[in-house]
Amino acid sequence: MKKNITSSIISFCWLSIVGVALVHKSFAVAPRPARPQVTIRVCIGVSSSLKLAIDDTFEIIDPVTNSLVKKGRNYNRTIHLESGKITDDWAFNGSKIYFRTGGKSCFSLNGNLYRGNVEFIIEGKKVVAVNHVSIEDYIKSVVPSEIHRSWRQEALKAQAVAARTFAYYHLLKNRTRAYDIAYGRQEYKGMDAEHAKTSWAVDVTFGQVLQFKNEVFPAYFHAVCGGYTEEASVVWSNSENTPRGAPCTFCKNSRYYEWNYFISEKDLLKKLNNAGFKLSYISSVEGYKRSPYYPRHRSLKVVGDTEHIIPVNKFREIVGYGNLRSSIFTIRHQEKKFFFDGKGWGHGAGLCQYGCKTMAEQGVKYQDMLRHYYPDTEIKRAY
Ligand SMILES: [Zn+2]
Structure with a gap:
């Protein structure tokens, strides 16, 4: 994952090919030179059986021997497990199988x-x-x-570069694993989600990724920061190489900038018990450790007949991410209830999406938005 990221990707996958990029018909003004295409492996389904349909030609390949198992036109079968092997009750029975689509190059x-x-x-x-x-x-x-296509183009471009950086980081990191992007890691709904306006933002930023200290990093993003973003390695208490947080005044008009939530002692006790924390009553919940830079909680102390230090992300998961919308909040304990008064929506690491919306409306270019939310980074062409 070092400086020569181009050469590292070329050897990555036997399916990585060099071809002609798709040029969106609505915005194409002249033929473009051939652009390298880099293949990423995204987990799109995990189940006991999955229904696959290919409305065109296809080839079924054994990835272990790289040999052709079968080819044909119009495939429509359920792929499932039988006696520990993958099968479609027709063409194959093994540990893995690969479908290469022809013609329209798509499948359902x-x-x-x-x-x-x-x-x-x-x-x-x-x-x-x-x-x-x-x-x-x-x-x-x-x-x-991830964001609404009606937003200004500079905001869409900033999101495109952030999402590409996040994906490319995982592609480089997970090359020895079975896939690069785990199920649900980024919102990915296939072709039906695509739109000409957002596809254009992807095309004009082709191959652009962010680098921090000459390395591609996990460029996190979230809905509304609430005044301060946070360094990702602080949010998840790990040693990933990520830029520091930044103050943000651009998301103040979001309806999620401020929020309030309360939960009864009894209901919070039940949720904590269900999550494995042994208490029979709660006398207090208070901030324990804060971010070194901004007023975000890192962990909370829950006291009752036993005492527990709980990382704020775990506490948000227990109470519900939609209830405790961020890690910026104050806590009040009144009338057997806990009141949380907070700011922002999301983990707070990296780019503030609503902040980009406002910046784009103010005429800020996407490169400057990215420099603001990912300090000390550079935009580079990865391929
Ligand atoms: Zn913000």
Whole structure:
């Protein structure tokens, strides 16, 4: 994952190819030179059985021997496990199988349309579907799922670069694993999510990723920061190489800038007990450790007949991410209830999406938005 990121990707995957980029018909003004296409492997389904349909030509390949198992036209079968092997009750029975799509280069999995090819592998007692797709096509589906396509183009471009950086970091990090992006890691709904406006933002930022200290890093993003973003390594208490947080005055008009929530002692006790924390009553909940930079909680102290230090992300998960919307909040204990008065929505690491919306409306360019939310980083072409 060092400086020569181009050469590291070339050897990554036997399916990585060099081809001609898709140029969106609505915005194309002249033929572009060939652009390198980099394949990313995205987990799109985990189940005991998955329904695959290909409305065109296809080839079924054994990825272990790289040999052709079968080819044909119009595939429509359920792929499932039988005696520990993957099978479609027709063409194959093994530990993994790969479908190369011809013609329109797309397929349907459980009714959702995806570009590229698909591989099926086994994880535990489940079949896992892995979409092998151009990272640019992948981002074209992610961007409109993460932010609204009606936002100004500079905001869409900033989101495209952030989402591509996040994906590319995982592609480099997970090359020895069965897939690069785990199920649900970024919003990815396939072709139906794509829109001309967001696809254009992806096209004009083709291959651009952010680097921090000359390395691609996990460029996190979230809905509304509430006044201060946070360094990702602080949010998740790990040693990932990520830029520091930044103050933000651009998301103040969001309806999620401020929020309030309360929960009764009894209900909070039940949730904590269900999560494995042994208490028979709660006398107090208070901040224990704060972020070194900004007024975000890192952990909370819950006291009753026993005492527990709980990381704030775990506490948010227990209470509900939709209830405790961020880690910026104050706590009041009144009338057997705990009141939380907070700011922002999301983990707070990296780019503040609503902040980008406002900055774009004020005429700020996407490069400056990215420099603001990812301090000391540079935009580079990864391929
Ligand atoms: Zn913000």
